[in-house]
Amino acid sequence: MTFYNDIYPFYHVQRTSFIFNLALLTVILVFVVFAIIFLLILPGIRGKSRLFWMCRVLISLFIGAVIVAVNFTSDWAAASMKANTTYKSFSSGIVNAEIGLHVGLSGINVTLKGNPVMQLNETIDYNEMFKWTDSLDEDYTEALERGLxxxxxxxxxxxxxxxxxxLYFQYRYSGTYASATMWTAFCCWLVANVLFSMPVILYAGFMMVATAAFIFFSLASFSTIQNLPACVFAIGTASFEMGYSHSFWLALAIGVLCVVIGLLVILLDCLIPEKMKEAFSVDVDDEDDDNCLTEGYLNSNFLEGVTTITFTG
Structure with missing residues (x-):
């Protein structure tokens, strides 16, 4: 095996470790671009409403970015442990490493990082993705062939x-339903932003509450994995249990924020509707148009020769 630099000849060439989720990076970049564009046009907004518009748009973009991003993250649930374990099949080499499991709505990521990273003349730093598709077993077979x-x-x-x-069916269906309801929450968020620009602010508040409701439905769907019988993940003398991770708690926080915003908008619109319309800059143009009509002048020359017809019935 020395001739092959300690890599077994029947294994494929080792791949580099997972760096970053490109779909998640795309989502972040898109919303960052929207935020930058708004900040560039912000100086054109006059008066005291500039600060209100800035807070409103940035908070709204943050909510939308989180709703979309959590569909592509892999840390709704996570667990990790440190253990001394055999490295590969047909080898007696023992490595000290940290093993991690990260569960997302579309699949799982399994990580393995050596402590230190260089052991057995090799860089031990893996992050492998297995998606909830009909080909997961095929991915596992491929992983066996690659000699992970x-x-x-x-x-x-x-x-x-x-x-x-x-675990497969429960995690797959829970993730699928959670993702579907999260995308529905994103649609509600879009509708709410449209309604905030119209003289129907009350309904915008209702849509923000609906956004929060679908986020909570998504969290409830993912939480059904806790109904599964405990499956022990034990490697050597170490073991771990799954627990909710960053994306789950972030989605929960965004849901609570949507509830607070929605209820606050509904309450203020019922108590001080005129102030709310003024704050969101709706109905202002209509009032200006009315004023222009009342101050207008009538050219009598256009009325010469015009016959007035009166219908009686």
């Missing part, structure tokens, strides 16, 4: 369709 480290294969096997743990 034993800890990654052990955890991935727990999520295959034939595993006695039964």
């Amino acid at each position: 480290p034993n800890p990654i294969l052990y955890i991935a096997e727990k999520f295959t369709a034939g595993s006695p743990c039964g």
